[in-house]
Amino acid sequence: MKRLFVAWFSAVVLLLPIAAAAKxxxxxxxxxxxxxxxxxxxxxxxxxxxxxxxxxxxxxxxxNLTGQALDTFPFHLYLNAFQPKATWIHEAHRDGNFRTSSxxxxxxxxxxxxxxxxxxxxxxxxxxxxxxxVSPDDGNPDDKTVFQxxxxxxxxxxxxxxxxxxxxxxxxxxxxxxxxxxxxxxAGQWFPKVGVFWHGQWNCHQFHALTEFxxxxxxxxVKVTLPKDYIIGATGVQISDQDNGNGTKTxxxxxxxxxxFAWTADPNFxxxxxxxxxxxxxxxxxxxxxxxxxxxxxxxxxxxRDSMKRFDDWYGPYPYAQITVVDPxxxxxEAGGMEYPTFITGDSGWYIPKGVHLxxxxxxxxxxxxxxxxxxxxxxxxxAWMDEGINSYTEVKVLDSFYGAxxxxxxxxxxxxxxxxxxxxxxxxxxxxxxxxRHSYQxxxxxxxxxxxxxxxxxxxITLEKIVGEQxxxxxxxxxxxxxxxxxxxxxxxxxxxxxVSGQDLSWYWNQAMFGTQVLDYEVLRADSNPVNWFDExxxxxxxxxxxxxxxxxxxxxxxxxxxxxxxxxxNGDTTxxxxxxxxxxxxxxxRKKAQVESVQIDPDYQVTLDSDxxxxxxxxxxxxxxxxxxxxxxxxVTQFLAQMLSWLA
Amino acid sequence: xxxxxxxxxxxxxxxxxxxxxxxxxxxxxxxxxxxxGAGPATIRTAHALSHSLAGQKLTNGFDLGMFIExxxxxxxxxxxxxxxxxxxxxxxxxxxxxxxxxxxESYRQDRRxxxxxxxxxxxxxxxxxxxxxxxxxxxxAIVGMIYQGLSKLADHIGDRAIADQVGIFLxxxxxxxxxxxxxxxxxxxxxxxxxxVVQNERGMWRNLWxxxxxxxxxxxxxxxxxxxxxxxxxxxxxxxxxxxxxxPPTSLPLSFVLLELIVLAQLMTRLWQLASATTWYQRHAEVxxxxxxxxxxxETTPSPAPDLPAADLGPELPPADA
Numbered sequence: 006m007k008r009l010f011v012a013w014f015s016a017v018v019l020l021l022p023i024a025a026a027a028k029x030x031x032x033x034x035x036x037x038x039x040x041x042x043x044x045x046x047x048x049x050x051x052x053x054x055x056x057x058x059x060x061x062x063x064x065x066x067x068x069n070l071t072g073q074a075l076d077t078f079p080f081h082l083y084l085n086a087f088q089p090k091a092t093w094i095h096e097a098h099r100d101g102n103f104r105t106s107s108x109x110x111x112x113x114x115x116x117x118x119x120x121x122x123x124x125x126x127x128x129x130x131x132x133x134x135x136x137x138x139v140s141p142d143d144g145n146p147d148d149k150t151v152f153q154x155x156x157x158x159x160x161x162x163x164x165x166x167x168x169x170x171x172x173x174x175x176x177x178x179x180x181x182x183x184x185x186x187x188x189x190x191x192a193g194q195w196f197p198k199v200g201v202f203w204h205g206q207w208n209c210h211q212f213h214a215l216t217e218f219x220x221x222x223x224x225x226x227v228k229v230t231l232p233k234d235y236i237i238g239a240t241g242v243q244i245s246d247q248d249n250g251n252g253t254k255t256x257x258x259x260x261x262x263x264x265x266f267a268w269t270a271d272p273n274f275x276x277x278x279x280x281x282x283x284x285x286x287x288x289x290x291x292x293x294x295x296x297x298x299x300x301x302x303x304x305x306x307x308x309x310r311d312s313m314k315r316f317d318d319w320y321g322p323y324p325y326a327q328i329t330v331v332d333p334x335x336x337x338x339e340a341g342g343m344e345y346p347t348f349i350t351g352d353s354g355w356y357i358p359k360g361v362h363l364x365x366x367x368x369x370x371x372x373x374x375x376x377x378x379x380x381x382x383x384x385x386x387x388x389a390w391m392d393e394g395i396n397s398y399t400e401v402k403v404l405d406s407f408y409g410a411x412x413x414x415x416x417x418x419x420x421x422x423x424x425x426x427x428x429x430x431x432x433x434x435x436x437x438x439x440x441x442x443r444h445s446y447q448x449x450x451x452x453x454x455x456x457x458x459x460x461x462x463x464x465x466x467i468t469l470e471k472i473v474g475e476q477x478x479x480x481x482x483x484x485x486x487x488x489x490x491x492x493x494x495x496x497x498x499x500x501x502x503x504x505x506v507s508g509q510d511l512s513w514y515w516n517q518a519m520f521g522t523q524v525l526d527y528e529v530l531r532a533d534s535n536p537v538n539w540f541d542e543x544x545x546x547x548x549x550x551x552x553x554x555x556x557x558x559x560x561x562x563x564x565x566x567x568x569x570x571x572x573x574x575x576x577n578g579d580t581t582x583x584x585x586x587x588x589x590x591x592x593x594x595x596x597r598k599k600a601q602v603e604s605v606q607i608d609p610d611y612q613v614t615l616d617s618d619x620x621x622x623x624x625x626x627x628x629x630x631x632x633x634x635x636x637x638x639x640x641x642x643v644t645q646f647l648a649q650m651l652s653w654l655a
Numbered sequence: 656x657x658x659x660x661x662x663x664x665x666x667x668x669x670x671x672x673x674x675x676x677x678x679x680x681x682x683x684x685x686x687x688x689x690x691x692g693a694g695p696a697t698i699r700t701a702h703a704l705s706h707s708l709a710g711q712k713l714t715n716g717f718d719l720g721m722f723i724e725x726x727x728x729x730x731x732x733x734x735x736x737x738x739x740x741x742x743x744x745x746x747x748x749x750x751x752x753x754x755x756x757x758x759x760e761s762y763r764q765d766r767r768x769x770x771x772x773x774x775x776x777x778x779x780x781x782x783x784x785x786x787x788x789x790x791x792x793x794x795x796a797i798v799g800m801i802y803q804g805l806s807k808l809a810d811h812i813g814d815r816a817i818a819d820q821v822g823i824f825l826x827x828x829x830x831x832x833x834x835x836x837x838x839x840x841x842x843x844x845x846x847x848x849x850x851x852v853v854q855n856e857r858g859m860w861r862n863l864w865x866x867x868x869x870x871x872x873x874x875x876x877x878x879x880x881x882x883x884x885x886x887x888x889x890x891x892x893x894x895x896x897x898x899x900x901x902x903p904p905t906s907l908p909l910s911f912v913l914l915e916l917i918v919l920a921q922l923m924t925r926l927w928q929l930a931s932a933t934t935w936y937q938r939h940a941e942v943x944x945x946x947x948x949x950x951x952x953x954e955t956t957p958s959p960a961p962d963l964p965a966a967d968l969g970p971e972l973p974p975a976d977a
Contacts, residue, residue, distance in 0.1 A: 187815065273817050297818035335819040355819040411718060418900045419717050426720030430727065606708050619724055620731070623708035630701070632710025634907055635717075636725075637697040642914040644740040645689035648747035649921050653841065654795070655751035655788060 028244045030261050030347075033286030035324040039262040040491035043068055044223030048196055052231040052270065057185045059174040063196055066167050069160045071202045076159035078168075079139065079209035080152055083194035086212040087117030087177045090147035092140070096214035100451040117177035117184065121152070121197060127167035129157050142211045142446065150212040151200075170197050179339040181214075182350075186337035189271040193345060194218065196266070203384070203493060210386040213446040215454040217378075217385035217392075220264040222491055227266055230255040236276060238293045238329045239268035240348045262324075262491060263346035264382055269293065269331050279306045281313045285322040288313065294332035294353075301353040301364055305330060308368045315403045316376060319479055320486045323375060330368065342367045344374030360417035362408060366424070370400050380490040388496055389445035389454065394462020395499075399482070401425045401463055425467055429614045431460025436617060437522040441465075442496060465518040468525075468615040471608075472514065472568070473507040481506035517565050518615070526563035527587065527607050528621035529571070531556060534601035549577060555596040557605050561587055563617065571607050575600035602626055663880050663938075667931025670762055671923070677758050678926050682919050684750055689918075692743030696736035703731045716904045752788055756780025758926065759852040762933040776852075783851055786859045791844050798836040805829035835882075842881045843870045845929060849936045869939075880931050888924035892917060 031037055045068075050061035069075055086093030098108050124133045132154050140148045160166040174195040177184045183193035200209025201221050208219060229237060233254040237243075241260025248254050260266060277292040290309050294302055309330055313323055331350040333340040341352035349371035353364050373396040377383070383391035404413035404424045415422040435456040439448045448454040470478045485494075485502040500515050517523045534553040538544055544551070557573055566587050573581040577600035585592045596602075606623035608616065616622065661669065671678065703725065704710040712718035726733045760776035761768050768776065806829045813822015847859075847866035856862040870877055895917035902910050 187817070295817065295819075297820055334817070335822065336814050355823060411716075415719060419902075419904060420719045421716055422719040426718075426723075430720070430723055433727070604708060609708075618728055618730075619721070620703050620707050620709050620728060625706050625708060628705040629708075629710055630705060631905075631907065632704050632713040633697060633701045635713055635910075636700050636722075637693055638907060638911045638914065640693035640696050640740070641686070641689040642918065644692035644743060645685050645915075645918045646921070647740060648685055648688050648692075648744035649918060649925070651744050651748040652751035653925065654791065655748055655755060655784070 028242050028259065030242045030259055030326055031324055032283060032288055032322070032326055035285050035322075037261050039324060040222035041070060042223045042262070043070055043221035044199060046196070046223065046225045046227070046266065048225070048227045048266075050196075050227065050229050052190070052192075052229060052235075054188065054190070054232060054235075057176045057190065059176075059192065059195060061172055061174070061196065063170040063172065064167060065170065065197075065199060066165055067160070067199060068165050069162055072162050073205075074159035074161050075202065077153055077155045077207070078166075079200040079207050080154075081194075081198045081200065081209060081212070081218075082119035082121070082150055082152060083198070083212050083218075084117040084119040084174055084176070084183070085149040087115070087180060088147075088149070089116075090145075091150065091212070092143055092145045092148040093150070093181070093212045093214050095145070097451075100214065102451075115177045115180070116175070117180075118173075118175040119195075119197065120173045120175075121170060122173065123169070123171035124154060125169040126154075126156060127169065132156070140211055141209070142213070145211070148211050151209055153209075168199075172197055179333075179337045181339060182217075182343040184340065186334060186340065188273060189269070189334050189337055189340070191267070191269045191331070191333065191337075191340040191343075191350065193267040193343065194265075198265075201384075201493065208384065208386075210446060213386070215448055215451060216387075216389050216446040218265065219382075219384045219386055219493075222262055222264050222382065225260040225263065225266040226257070227260075227268070228255050228257045229268060229270070231270055232272070234272045235270045236272065236274040236293065237268060237270040238274075238291060238331060238348070240266045240329075240346050242327050260347065263379070265345050267345035267348050269348075269350075271334070273334070275299075275302075277302050277306065279310065281310050281323075283313060283317050283323055285324055286326075288323055288325065289327040290330065291327060292330045292332065295334055297335075297355050298332055298353055300355070301332065301357065304364045305332060305351060305353070305368060308365045309372055311407060312369045312372045312403055315406060316373070316399075319402070320376060320399070320483050321490065324380075325375075328372070328375070342371060344371045344378055346379045347375070349374070358417055360415065362404070362414055362416075365404060365407060366400075366414060369403050370396060373399050373403070376486060376490075381486060382491070382493050383495075384493065386446050387444045389458040390441045390462040391494070391496065391499060393458045394441070395466070395482075397428055397459045397463035398466040401428060401467060402479075425463070425614055428460045428463035428467075431456055432464045432615075433617055434460070436461070436524050440522050441519045461518075464614045468518075468567075468613050469503070469511075469514065471612045472511070473503070473509060477507050478503075513566070521565075523565035524563045524617050525565035525567055525613070525615040526561075526617045526621075527567070527569050528560050528562050528618070529557070529605045529607060529624040530560040530591065531558040532573075532602050532605040532624045532626060534626070537597060549599055552597060552599050553601050555598070555602040557583075557594040557596075557602065558591055559583075559585060559594075559605075559607065560591045561589070562621075565615065567613065567615070569607055570609075571605055572609050573605050574603045576603045663931045663935040664883055666934045667880070667884075667927055670765060670930040670934055671927045673765065674761050674767070674930070676767060677761055678919075678923055681751070681754070681758075681926065682922055685747055685918060685922060686915070688743040688747040688750075692740035695739045696733050699731055699733065699736060700725060703728075714905060752784050753777050753781050755784055755848060755929075756852060758929060759849055759933060762930050763849075763852055763937065780848075780852060783857065783859055784848060787844055787847055787851070787863070790859065790863060791840065794840045794843070795837065798833060798840055801836065802829060802833035805832060838881055838885060839870075839874070839878060841928075842874075842877055842932070843867060845881075845932045846870050846877070846936065849929070849932050853933075853936060869936075873939075877932075877935065880935065881928055884924050884928050884931065887927075888921055891920040891924075895920065 045066040047064040048061055050059045052059050085091060102108060124136055125131045135154045136152045138149045138152045176190060179186050183191055198220055200207045201219055225241060230253050233248060233252060237256050239258045240263055241258045243256060244259045245257040246254060273295060274293045275296055277294060279290040281288045281290060290306060292302060292305050317323060325347045327347060329348045332353055333350055341350050343350045351364060352367040357363055374392065377396040378392040385392055401424045410425060411423045412421040413424040414427055435453045438453045439457050441457060441461060445454060445458055448457060481503045484506050485499060489498060504511050534555040536544055536546060537552045537554050559569060559571060569585045569587045571583045573583060579600060583594055604623060604625040608622055709721060712721040725731045754777050756779060757773040757777035761773065806826060809822060809825035809829045813825055816822060843866060846869055847862050850856055850866050851862050895913060899913050
């Protein structure tokens with residue numbers, strides 16, 4: 006009997022890894038590994054909902070692929086950012102607020118923390134006392150978001166080192182992409198995470214209010230024990246769900262070729278499943294939402310599927326077996342609009358009018374991050390534009406393809422707004438403060454960070470299409486993705502790829518748009534026609550017979566130099582296209598013909614979105630009042646309505 | 656059917672219709688205020704757009720991006736010109752305080768007043784109505800505070816509920832309560848204004864107290880009148896805006912006419928409320944005159960008549976079934 010039990014137990018133990026392996030984290034036609042796997046995390050976590058805490062043991066195997074011996078290892082403890090004297094809180098308070106959160110009512114119970122109780126290195130003993138908090142960015146002695154440990158002996162190149170860490174994560178009420186709201190929990194940045202050895206040194210920044218994260222690729226095997234009525238979703242795929250018989254269950258997840266692991270849980274979640282047939286096989290879409298958001302389930306699924314299709318067609322395949330989409334509950338806005346590998350959070354509500362594309366705006370953006378962050382894993386601390394900005398650019402392209410360029414965000418009650426305009430206004434709110442190349446966490450403020458990282462990059466890349474062409478730009482983005490997926494490319498890698506695919510040296514453009522803060526503004530300064538024989542006292546002007554000299558002057562008002570295309574229209578139907586290199590301060594065009602100029606327009610297709618003033622891009626000789634009358638009509642109505650409302654108090 | 660056989664709502668509408676000149680006057684002044692308030696912004700917009708093709712994005716639809724461009728660019732900066740709209744809205748508010756006396760006098764007499772008579776009445780009641788308006792700040796502030804409290808409570812409960820709808824519906828409920836309470840306060844002060852005109856009352860504290868008792872005593876009836884007319888205002892507003900969204904973007908004259916009709920409907924319903932309040936009060940003022948005689952008789956009689964109204968309700972109070 007005992008022998009039989011041993012045989013059965015052995016069979017189960019042997020078959021378990023096979024069962025786990027059968028649940029591949031990749032789409033059917035993808036064979037791993039896809040990345041250079043530097044880290045392997047195994048985490049056993051237990052969630053206690055009443056205290057919003059997780060106690061866990063983490064085993065991290067680090068493969069030293071750096072080519073040099075390492076004796077010091079830095080780790081992130083991101084949740085320690087939510088302490089009063091931490092750099093993150095200091096920066097967020099300096100800028101007023103963080104996203105939707107007001108820090109004015111920030112209470113001690115909203116603090117977050119990562120406490121490491123034990124830090125052991127296999128073969129080197131307990132090094133808990135060697136842990137030392139460091140602040141490489143600002144020297145803040147009270148910031149505890151990075152600690153480092155010096156090992157008794159170095160890890161040789163090619164060798165592995167295994168860390169065993171016991172820690173407790175205390176979640177704040179949702180702030181900055183992590184935390185709880187009622188029974189909902191989004192566990193992001195919750196475990197000690199090793200830094201990235203990059204360009205010959207450790208890159209392990211403190212947690213800043215402005216910027217996000219950076220980590221190495223690897224594998225994650227995470228078990229979460231929680232009350233059994235909870236529904237859980239996470240990075241990767243679920244490989245087991247075991248009832249512990251004591252009111253709890255343990256759910257195990259496995260993920261490969263990702264650089265972070267997040268999970269969410271709530272007993273009130275509703276699970277909606279769908280699939281997407283991609284170029285490398287079927288991908289499962291798992292939406293976690295709420296009964297009260299039922300109207301939004303289909304828009305979510307449709308948006309994810311359509312976004313996956315566009316990215317698959319344009320940039321490259323999504324190789325993972327699953328994408329988990331979380332629709333946070335009301336009041337948990339800080340958990341919304343966030344990306345983790347194979348796991349995104351959206352933003353919705355009970356009712357969103359048709360024509361307001363909020364779900365698409367957020368969901369598409371976060372899905373786009375699976376490419377620009379998830380797979381092309383750039384350094385978000387230093388080059389936020391490479392994930393947020395490039396992603397905002399592809400967001401414009403994808404949403405334009407959904408709803409048209411003029412109404413991709415809003416088409417409601419007669420008003421339209423396009424995504425490219427939204428990005429442009431974001432950029433123009435602060436166009437000349439910080440250059441893109443500056444380390445993002447060092448940007449002047451939260452507003453400036455948003456304007457530059459998101460708005461300017463998207464606007465700059467749309468404008469770039471004017472130079473290289475839309476299709477070439479798409480090809481370049483495809484090449485960039487395929488070449489740098491599962492790596493950590495630099496700014497230079499991106500520029501080099503665009504130059505290479507377009508076959509152009511675009512240094513002149515990068516120098517201004519990337520490294521500079523120049524602002525682009527060209528205007529039609531003058532457009533008029535005068536009779537050639539103006540001195541003839543008997544001159545009687547007659548359309549089609551009198552000869553005119555037409556003068557058109559284009560003016561570079563800004564300090565950004567860019568080639569200009571202008572369309573000159575005459576009253577006999579003639580149209581002339583002019584192209585100016587835009588380098589001089591102004592240019593004059595003179596025409597002699599039996600027609601007068603009707604209009605001159607720079608960039609008639611509104612493609613040069615970097616242009617800071619659209620109103621001066623054109624000039625007509627006749628005045629047009631339709632738009633003025635329309636605005637006047639609306640303005641009069643609003644004033645009248647306001648007046649009659651106020652008079653109700655009389 | 657004669658007006659005295661109609662209910663106050665219908666009779667009020669008849670009165671409004673007969674004295675429609677008042678409504679047109681008010682509408683013209685409102686339009687003038689709108690036009691003058693919009694003037695600086697229009698001039699600024701004309702300066703920026705008249706010789707630019709950028710305006711096409713606003714005529715063939717309404718490109719919010721181009722409108723934001725007008726708000727954003729320092730050389731246009733339309734935000735700055737919202738001030739003139741606020742100023743003219745406030746002037747219209749003052750104008751309405753001024754002419755309410757004339758309007759109510761015109762409704763009271765139910766005849767077309769000469770311009771001199773109209774403004775004489777307006778001037779006669781102006782300061783009294785200014786005092787009433789200032790006094791109305793107190794109950795309106797209390798109603799506002801009640802709303803704040805209810806709104807916070809709705810947020811508190813909503814924040815703890817799983818479903819979004821709980822907080823949203825409670826918030827709407829709080830808003831509805833606010834609107835109904837504000838409507839009741841408006842009704843009370845309208846009765847006070849009507850009473851001031853009909854009784855030529857000079858003491859506004861006393862007037863308010865007596866108007867409170869009148870309004871409170873017959874609040875169900877009076878409130879129904881005001882609520883019905885308000886409902887007309889809200890429904891016409893919604894229908895008007897829905898129709899407006901379905902107009903072709905280039906049909907500007909039609910758009911202008913529709914928007915003006917919306918404003919006209921709002922002003923009309925407001926004056927309809929005043930006309931109905933006047934009609935209601937005058938009917939009950941006649942009852943009051945009879946009651947006064949009865950009271951005088953009672954005072955000289957050793958034992959009170961059994962069918963008299965309760966003494967603490969005051970001599971002016973209308974019967975409950977009026």
